[in-house]
Amino acid sequence: MKTLAVNSYAKxxxxxxxxxxxxxxxHNLRTVFERIGLCDKIILRARTDKKIRVxxxxxxxxPVGKTNLAYRSAELLQRNLGVAAGVDIKIIKHIxxxxxxxxxxxxxxxxxxxxxxxxxxxxxxxxxxxxxxRIGSDVPFFLYNSRFALGSGRxxxxxxxxxxxxxxxxxxxxxxxxxxxxxxxxRRWDAIHKTFKLTRSVPDVKIFLHRLKQNxxxxxxxxxxxxxxxxxxxxxxxxxxxxxxxxxxxxxxxLMSGSGPALFGIVSSRKExxxxxxxxxxxxxxxxxxxxxxV
Ligand code: C5P
Numbered sequence: 001m002k003t004l005a006v007n008s009y010a011k012x013x014x015x016x017x018x019x020x021x022x023x024x025x026x027h028n029l030r031t032v033f034e035r036i037g038l039c040d041k042i043i044l045r046a047r048t049d050k051k052i053r054v055x056x057x058x059x060x061x062x063p064v065g066k067t068n069l070a071y072r073s074a075e076l077l078q079r080n081l082g083v084a085a086g087v088d089i090k091i092i093k094h095i096x097x098x099x100x101x102x103x104x105x106x107x108x109x110x111x112x113x114x115x116x117x118x119x120x121x122x123x124x125x126x127x128x129x130x131x132x133x134r135i136g137s138d139v140p141f142f143l144y145n146s147r148f149a150l151g152s153g154r155x156x157x158x159x160x161x162x163x164x165x166x167x168x169x170x171x172x173x174x175x176x177x178x179x180x181x182x183x184x185x186x187r188r189w190d191a192i193h194k195t196f197k198l199t200r201s202v203p204d205v206k207i208f209l210h211r212l213k214q215n216x217x218x219x220x221x222x223x224x225x226x227x228x229x230x231x232x233x234x235x236x237x238x239x240x241x242x243x244x245x246x247x248x249x250x251x252x253x254x255l256m257s258g259s260g261p262a263l264f265g266i267v268s269s270r271k272e273x274x275x276x277x278x279x280x281x282x283x284x285x286x287x288x289x290x291x292x293x294x295v
Contacts, residue, residue, distance in 0.1 A: 002045065002046050002118075003043060003044065003045045003046070003118075004043070004044045004114050004117060004118050005041060005042070005043045005044075006041075006042050006044075006110050006113070006114055007039040007040075007041060007042075007110075008039055008040040008041070008042045008091075008095075008103075008106045008107050008109075008110040008142075009035050009036060009037065009038070009039045009106055009142070009295060010035075010036050010038045010039060010095045010101040010102055010103060010106060011033050011034060011035055011036065011101060011102040011105075011106070011138070011141060011142070011257075012033070012034045012036055012101065012171070012173075012257045012262075012264050013031050013032065013033060013034075013100075013226060013255075013257050013258055014032045014033075014034050014148075014208075014212070014224055014255070015030070015031060015032040015203075015205055015208045015223075015224065015225050015226070016029060016030075016031045016032075016225070016226040016227060016228060016258070017029065017030040017031070017202050017203070017205060017225065017227050018186075018189055018227040018228065021190055021193070022154075026137070026154045027154070027186055027189070028152070028153060028154070029151060029152065029153070029154065029155045030150075030151075030152055030205045031150070031151040031152075031155050032148065032149070032150055032151070032161075032205065032208065032209070032212070033141045033148065033149045033150075033151055033158075034147065034148055034169065034294055035141075035142075035146070035147050035148075035294065035295055036101075036171060036173075036292045036293065036294060036295060037292040037293050037294075037295045038094060038095055038101070038173070038290050038292045039094060039095065039106075040058065040091055040092055040093050040094055040095050040103060040106070040107060040110075041058075041091075041092040041094075042070070042089065042090070042091055042092075042107060042110045042111065042114065043089075043090040043092075044087055044088070044089055044090075044111070044114045044115065044118050045087065045088040045090075046085055046086075046087055046118050046119070047085060047086035047087055047088060048085065048086075049086050050078070050084060050085070050086045051086040052071055052074045052075060052078070052086055052087055052089070053086075053087075053088045053089065054068050054070055054071050054089045054090075054091065055088070055089070055090050055091070056090075056091050056092075056093060057090065057091070057092045057093070058091070058092040058093035058094055059093055059094055060093040060094075060095075060096060060097050061093070062091070062093065062097055062104070068104075069104045069105065069107060069108035069135055069136060069139075070089050070091060070104075070107045070108055070110075070111045071089070072108065072135055073108045073109075073111040073112050073115070073131070073135055074087050074089065074111055074115060076131055076134065076135065077112065077115050077116075077119070077121065077131070080131065081121055081123075083119055083121070085119055087115060087118070087119075089111060091107055096175045096262065096288060097179065098179040098180055098181070098182075099175050099179075099180075099257075099258075099260075099261060099262040100180070100256065100257040100258030100259055100260045100261065100262045101173075101257055101258065101262050102138045102141075102142070102258065104136070105135070105136050105137075105138035105139045105141075105142060106138075106142045108132070108135045108136065108139045108142075109132060109139050109140075109141075109142030109143050110142070112128050112131060112132060112135075112139075112143065113128070113143060116128065125143065125144075128143050129143060129156075129158070132156070133154075133156045137154040137155040137156045138155060138156075138258075139156070140156045140157075140158050141155075141158050143158075144158055144160045146160035146161065146162060146165075147161075147164065147165055147167070147168075147294050147295065148160075148161040148164040148165075148167065148212075148294075149161055150205070150209070161209070163213070164212060164213065167212070167213075167215055167294065168293060168294045169217075169266050169293060169294050170266070170267050170268070170269060170270055170272070170273050170291075170292075170293045171264050171265065171266060171267065171273065171290075171291070171292050171293060172251070172264070172265045172267055172273045172276050172277055172280070172289065172290070172291055173257075173262055173263070173264045173265075173289070173290040173291075173292060174242055174246065174262070174263045174264075174265075174280060174287050174288070174289055175261060175262045175263075175287065175288040175289075175290075176236075176238050176239065176242055176261050176286070176287055177286050177287075177288075178236050178238065178239070178260075178261045180232060180236070180259050180260050180261055182258070182259040184235075185228050185231055185232055185235070185259040185260070186228075186259075188231045188234075188235065189227070189228065189231055192231070202225065202227065203223055203225045207223065208223050208225065211223050217252075217253055217266050217267075217268060218252070220253060220266065221252045221253035221266070224253060224254075224255040224266075225255070226255055226256050226257075226258075228256070228258070228259050228260065229255065229256040229260070232256060232259060232260035232261065233256075236260070236261060238261075239256060239260055239261050239263065242263055242287065243256075243263055245283065246263065246265060246280070249276060249279060249280070251265045251267070251276065253265055253266040270291065270293070273291040274291055277289045277290075277291050
């Protein structure tokens with residue numbers, strides 16, 4: 001096998017509770033991931049020399065050097081396993097960059113899984129997860145072939161929720177032209193939680209999972225939760241204005257994913273999503289609007 005092409009899917013966080021700050025400066029989370037159809041395409045081509053080369057095409061541009069998570073995944077495999085081969089990694093970007101949908105992390109996981117095959121490494125999942133955790137907190141989720149999963153620790157300890165495999169949501173996603181730095185949002189979280197005792201109790205992930213199983217968007221709507229939403233909205237009031245505008249369009253279940261700025265809604269049908277998307281695109285041409293679903 002010389003080349004391999006894979007879809008590298010995005011994620012949404014249907015639930016994201018920041019539990020506390022850790023000694024390593026990361027934060028413990030309780031989060032529910034959902035894999036969605038919006039995806040980048042990744043084409044891996046084995047090289048006989050040891051070079052790793054990343055090229056980027058598609059709708060967005062990302063740095064292709066050593067900071068690129070796909071590059072770092074290939075390099076980590078080479079170093080850890082003494083691989084003599086190299087690879088050309090072509091990333092065709094459709095997932096907005098730094099939007100809260102895990103595009104870079106997903107690309108990293110796709111490269112780990114793809115090179116495991118292409119380079120014939122035969123790594124088991126435990127080893128792949130171990131490597132993925134070193135690349136980023138969101139990377140392990142994408143190694144599991146699972147539509148929904150519970151994330152704990154930094155979000156990197158994954159429990160696939162296979163009992164939810166029959167569940168399929170339709171989404172509309174709106175991404176304003178803001179690139180959010182995740183560490184800056186967590187720093188705000190730290191500042192707020194240093195000065196204020198947390199009095200407002202956060203929703204319970206167990207109750208959320210119970211509601212998720214009922215598969216009733218109306219019930220679920222009120223229980224979607226993200227600890228970082230209010231923080232990102234304060235820093236970028238535009239996100240709040242978009243949410244309010246979506247509410248005025250009649251959308252009831254809306255949440256920000258990750259540290260934002262992507263906002264997603266759960267809609268009842270693809271038809272509803274497409275018609276809503278048409279209205280929203282007319283409203284503001286700088287917003288990117290996607291219609292997608294659980295995959
Ligand atoms: O793990 P990753 O490199 O994606 O995290 C990016 C940044 O987000 C971290 O440097 C940290 O500031 C913040 N983060 C965190 N707690 C997490 C995940 C991310 O504080 N659970």
